[in-house]
Amino acid sequence: MRFSLCCISFVWLCCYGVQNVFAYKIPQIKLELIGDKFNVSIPDEDGISMAIFNIEINEQCPVLVDMVTAQRGGFWRSEHAANKLKRNDKVKINVLVTHKDGLFSRTDSVQVSDRLTLTYETIKEAENPIDTCAANIATNLVNRETETKVKKNGKELRRIFKRDELIFEELFEKQDLPNWTYAKFIHSNAIGDQSEDFTALSKANAEVYNGKLFITPSISSKLGTNSRFNVSDCRSPACYEGSHFTCKYEKSKERAYEYPAPVNSARISTNGTFSFTYGRIEINATLPNGDWLFPYIMLMPDKLNCAMRKQIRIAFATSADLESKRLRGGPVILQARENKQSAKLYFTRLSHMAVNTNFNVDGFHNFTMVWTSQGMSWYVDRKQYACSINNGEYAEPYHIVLGVGAGGNLEFEDTTSKPWRNGYNTAFTFFHRSFTGCCARQNHRKACVQINKNNKNVKKERMCSREWGPQATMAVESVRVFAV
Known part of the structure; x- marks a missing residue:
């Protein structure tokens, strides 16, 4: 589930626990440019149950937050089709991973060059799980009571x-x-x-x-x-x-x-x-x-x-x-x-x-x-x-x-193929005529001439609409x- 948020500070992004050795370590976050969209991802590993991506582009609001609850094709991936990256953009990405060994966090920065190549920089790399206090904060974020109200x-x-x-x-x-x-x-x-x-x-x-x-x-x-x-x-x-x-x-x-x-x-x-x-x-x-x-x-x-x-x-x-x-x-x-x-x-x-x-x-x-x-x-x-x-x-x-x-x-x-003009009191008349009379049963837009039954000398040209x-x-x- 993806959200677009104002710039905020997540305390669970910078809290770390005791210095013990754990088996899991988040690999470098991968950014992919695909046409007009981009993806960020980490590889799947046994024990991961959820990944939350926090993406900041050029230190600007809004910050993109995406909670990914299932891996696809061996990756925990966040896709962004509506936020195109441009040359020289700088993207800061944090991922919070819930793993069977605990809650882990990593932050990477990616620079998009003028030639659309990517340069990575690791900002924070944690081999240890976040402490219990911070983990509770993250858990409350995910499982919190909602703000939804119903009538x-x-x-x-x-x-x-x-x-x-x-x-x-x-x-x-x-x-x-x-x-x-x-x-x-x-x-x-x-x-x-x-x-x-x-x-x-x-x-x-x-x-x-x-x-x-x-x-x-x-x-x-x-x-x-x-x-x-x-x-x-x-x-x-x-x-x-x-x-x-x-x-x-x-x-x-x-x-x-x-x-x-x-x-x-x-x-x-x-x-x-x-x-x-x-x-x-x-x-x-x-x-x-x-x-x-x-x-x-x-x-x-x-x-x-x-x-x-x-x-x-x-x-x-x-x-x-x-x-x-x-x-x-x-x-x-x-x-x-x-x-x-x-x-x-x-x-x-x-x-x-x-x-x-x-x-x-x-x-x-x-x-x-x-x-x-x-x-x-x-x-x-x-x-x-x-x-x-x-x-x-x-x-x-x-x-x-x-x-x-x-x-x-x-x-x-208003276009040449549109039968009526916006704001005119004749709009209903011309709209209706574009589907009736000589325009009836048309499968393409064209002009036709309607002949008055009582006076054949009275001819009116109308723009037709296609029959539904x-x-x-x-x-x-x-x-x-x-x-x-």
């Missing part, structure tokens, strides 16, 4: 959890999903802040069977500004004006858009049933792959701030990301700005997610995020690709959100949260 049904649990204890599990074995709430509202009837996607959310586009949750977006059959309809069992979300703005669609001057939501989709959350502060969340899922789609696989705070909306995205990739084999993850902060002309709010992004540039877009993947009071780190299929310091900005209960979004004014940059196939469905087979 169930709106009440914080008072119990103290053990490290790696399972605190939430969803295997999608029940149709009714008692731990989850379905979002039921229309984004197109929002207050006009243009921070949401182009969907109407209901339970109809979600299905549970064979131990998996399937969320399938679909193009709406509601056409034109004269459509009128209601979302049944509508629940008005926070940060919106009255419930009539989110539950009913009809032409109104109060609305930001003069067109129905072009996409039907689904979104579920554990808001009100389960939330947590600090933990390791693992989600096995596929990502939706279709023009202008993206997943909601994220955490949101229980207490929403309407002027500054925070999200922690566990896994994120738009259709444009997937075309380039990119996966992203990280905190997202949306800051409200006031449009002086309309007196409405619009949002700008204050943060940017980290990127994995070699993501396999097909099949199920394990998306993991580790969240502590010191930092956050992101993994795909057990390999870390990003980390971030937690400066106290993320220290409150968050709940889990799963869903599929489409379009919007924040996730897709089976890969547009997001499938989730498990969600687990562990204490840290």
Whole structure:
């Protein structure tokens, strides 16, 4: 389990015991440069049960700490894909090894030359185990009571959890999903802040069977500004004006858009049933792959701030990301700005997610995020690709959100192949037209000309989107949260 920590001093790195002769001695720590990543390792030996690596690059924060609990291929190895080493970098590495003969420590320094060759220097080499006092400190670090806090049904649990204890599990074995709430509202009837996607959310586009949750977006059959309809069992979300703005669609001057939501989709959350502060969340899922789609696989705070909306995205990739084999993850902060002309709010992004540039877009993947009071780190299929310091900005209960979004004014940059323009009130109209009429059943993006049935002299050119196939469905087979 890897953490990104601020510069701290571990007392167990410099405490030594009595001067007796012991059989075990930690060999020199090996550093390997492999493309854009690096590894540090020591060889396996009978009697080792765990290795904790503490890595400092150029005497800068954050310090990387990785607890390795199993050897692989004859080595106790710590891999770092998100921290590329550059020419002339200096890396200080300490390893703490729990061995059957005791607790051992070693510190080496590695200098990366201008030609990317490595020069080693031994700083501390201990042939004797660390004394009992220091060993107890290290043991408490590994086996300490966690900082994880849990809320169930709106009440914080008072119990103290053990490290790696399972605190939430969803295997999608029940149709009714008692731990989850379905979002039921229309984004197109929002207050006009243009921070949401182009969907109407209901339970109809979600299905549970064979131990998996399937969320399938679909193009709406509601056409034109004269459509009128209601979302049944509508629940008005926070940060919106009255419930009539989110539950009913009809032409109104109060609305930001003069067109129905072009996409039907689904979104579920554990808001009100389960939330947590600090933990390791693992989600096995596929990502939706279709023009202008993206997943909601994220955490949101229980207490929403309407002027500054925070999200922690566990896994994120738009259709444009997937075309380039990119996966992203990280905190997202949306800051409200006031449009002086309309007196409405619009949002700008204050943060940017980290990127994995070699993501396999097909099949199920394990998306993991580790969240502590010191930092956050992101993994795909057990390999870390990003980390971030937690400066106290993320220290409150968050709940889990799963869903599929489409379009919007924040996730897709304006390009010549994109049917709509960010911030325009015609966005819903052009998005919907790119999938219907002469654009229906397209398997590639192109322009087409729609002829008016009543007046053949009226021709309108539209930019088409590709029809969604089976890969547009997001499938989730498990969600687990562990204490840290």
